[in-house]
Amino acid sequence: MKIPQEPSAAASKGTLVHAALELLMQREPDHRTLQNALSDLDTARKKLESDPDFTGLDLTATEWDKFHADAAALVHKYFELEDPKTIRPVGLEMRVNAQIGKVRLRGIIDRLELDDNDDLVITDYKTGRAPPARFAEKRMDGVHIYAALVEAEQGKRPVRAQLLFLADPVAVVTNISQQTITRVERSTNAVWSAIQTATERDDFRPSTSKLCDYCSYQAYCPEFGGNPEAALALLNPPVAGAATPTLATPS
Ligand code: SF4
Numbered sequence: 001m002k003i004p005q006e007p008s009a010a011a012s013k014g015t016l017v018h019a020a021l022e023l024l025m026q027r028e029p030d031h032r033t034l035q036n037a038l039s040d041l042d043t044a045r046k047k048l049e050s051d052p053d054f055t056g057l058d059l060t061a062t063e064w065d066k067f068h069a070d071a072a073a074l075v076h077k078y079f080e081l082e083d084p085k086t087i088r089p090v091g092l093e094m095r096v097n098a099q100i101g102k103v104r105l106r107g108i109i110d111r112l113e114l115d116d117n118d119d120l121v122i123t124d125y126k127t128g129r130a131p132p133a134r135f136a137e138k139r140m141d142g143v144h145i146y147a148a149l150v151e152a153e154q155g156k157r158p159v160r161a162q163l164l165f166l167a168d169p170v171a172v173v174t175n176i177s178q179q180t181i182t183r184v185e186r187s188t189n190a191v192w193s194a195i196q197t198a199t200e201r202d203d204f205r206p207s208t209s210k211l212c213d214y215c216s217y218q219a220y221c222p223e224f225g226g227n228p229e230a231a232l233a234l235l236n237p238p239v240a241g242a243a244t245p246t247l248a249t250p251s
Helices: 009-026 034-048 061-081 133-139 141-154 178-201 210-214
Strands: 088-100 103-114 120-126 160-165 170-175 246-248
Touching: 009 034, 009 061, 009 088, 009 103, 009 120, 034 061, 088 141, 088 178, 103 141, 103 178, 120 141, 133 141, 133 170, 141 160, 141 178
Parallel strands: 103 246, 120 160
Antiparallel strands: 088 103, 103 120, 160 170
16 A cells, blocks of 8 residues: 655656666667667656656746756766676666565665676765765665675675765765674564564554655645544555565565
């Protein structure tokens, strides 16, 4: 069950740039040039122009121009972070799905590649700004979960994971160790226990933070004068679930 969200220009721009970089990585290494990347951006734009996340954006012609100029600027900045000709991808927009602790998790990895030692590396593109250094570790939670999923699925642990913040541009890199995987399992189990407890008590209290500024559900949030019951009308009927709980990883 998922409450529908209004499309946002920032998220749709991210989708467009991700699609362009995926097309770029599908090219032979020598063809991964800036010129071809901009051509891939154009291809992705045509492919996505009828998508509801794009048709649903309420932008003026000037705002659309800025939208596409910003997307092109992000592609330019990507080339400041790495030389795409040197990347050896083994998975693009790769779906992963495995049991982690008590929970079945799934997610989509932007890029899984081999480094010079033939070790696995996870790369996640971010089109927003990099967080301040003190919050950087927290932003790695998603790629840590991806690392646990890759190891569970493929029997081989990635040695590194990196977030490429295109807007800055800056790469935040973390090594993956046994402690990383153990921490993912523990925190997954803890989150699942908290969800079970909240479900048993029917007690899901809102927890406000800076992130509320970006929340699509303020209209239904009691902290902002909304009524959560009103969101029920937007939900599709629940589908009979599997015995094992499944959670999507954060993007
Ligand atoms: S607005 Fe409400 S539901 Fe959204 S993040 Fe903030 S507390 Fe949570």
